[in-house]
Amino acid sequence: MNGQNQNGKVISSKGKGRGCLTWLGRIMLLIIGLSIVGYIYEPIVEAAEMKAYPPPGQMVDVGGYHLHIHCTGTGSPTVVVESGWGDMSASWGWVQPEVAKTTRICTYDRAGMGWSELSPEPRTAREYAKELHTLLVKANEPGPYVLVGHSMGGFTVIVYAHDYPDEVSGLVLVDTQDLPTSNVATYRPAPKPGGTPIPALLARIGLVRLLGGPLGSVENLPDGDKQAYTAFAVAPRSVQTFIDELKGMPEGGAQARAVTSLGSLPIIVLSRGKDQDAKHTAAQTALLQLSTNSQQLFAEQSGHPIHIEQPQDAIAAIVKMVEIVRQAIQK
Known part of the structure; x- marks a missing residue:
């Protein structure tokens, strides 16, 4: 069909179609062009940020890839911190310096997070525990350890204490994520890391960096830690690992749920006071x-990230556990 414009000229439907296709083509070219620019720009920015925020600790080869571990302070037992889902060592910027006044403390980045390189293994609690065990041995950081696990990190330290009981002298579970209920019948095994999920693809062309907003409570971290955290959180490697860790969480939770007793191992459960519900309260108990x-x-006065929102309580719980362990050794 044909139509007329305001001047009475006839406009064919074919002409309209060609005009739409022309505009769609221009838009597609613009998107492709911006994607190419982002793909080139993203690694340049990453390299600049790696130079601006070098790893504060050491990079340790754990079998074909390197993990970052940062240890400060002196004394025994050594405190080893396991961060929550998608988190990194920089988030403990308030806690580590204070605990280091009492004893030695090590924070580290799981494979693919922070400064650490990617691992080829599925992201589950037992795999994290194995990697952490190898890291501590290779880094010459002997036990016994007080293990501190936040959120999903609670799964890891529970499994670690079960698998390496002679190396663990105490646990501090910082608002540990709810374990699966006992009537969970099945879970999907964690896949190998990798693939190209849409979020990781968007990060690779710089869109996550461009559109990413403030990172919530991370804004309250000390200067330096805050900037490093923000920079690495939007990197393609971290975004990919964030997805991989999510896929591995059901299996990791089941692995921790299978640990029903750690005997008389000293444990402190540090729970948040805000945003509680009956299910989480029961899981913490x-x-x-x-x-x-x-x-x-x-x-x-804290929500889930206690080590950021109310770090003095996290510090107090960790130091209390260190004192409990020291008193037990003296008896």
Whole structure:
């Protein structure tokens, strides 16, 4: 069909179609062009940020790839921190310097997060525990360890204490993520890392960096830690690992759920005071059943990231556990 414009000239439907196709073609060319620019620009920015924020600790070969570990302070037992899902060592910027005044403390980055390189293995609690064990041995950081696990990191330290009992002298579970319920029948095994999910692809062309907003409570971190965290959080490697860790979480939770007792190992459960619900409250209380020597503390004014929102409570819980372990050794 044909139509007329305001001047009475006849405009064919074919002409309209060609005009739309022309504009669509221009838009597609613009998108492709911007994507190419982003693909070139992203690694340049990453290299600049790696230079601006070098790893504060050491990079250790754990079998074909390197993990970053940062240890400060002196004394025993050594505190080893396991961060939560998609988190990195820089998020402990308030906690580490204070604990280091009492004893030695090590934070590290899981494979693919922070300064650490990617691992080829599925992202599950048992794999994290194995990698951490190798890292500590290769870094010459002997036990016994007080293991601190935040959120999903609680799964890892529970499994670590079960798999390497002679190396662990105490646990601090910082608002550990809810374990699967006992009636969970099946879970999907974690896949190997990799693939190109859409978020990782968007990060690779710089869109995550461009569109990413403020990172919530991370804004409260000390200068230096905050900038490093923000820079690495939007890197393609971190975005890919974020997805991989999510895929591995059901299996990791099941691995931790299978640990029903750690004997009389000292355990402190540090729970958030805000944003609680009955399910989380019950899950936190249930963690006390892991040991005959357990206690629960609360960070009354904090949400889930206690080590950022109320770091003094995280510090106090860790130092308290260090004192418990030291007193046990003296007896």
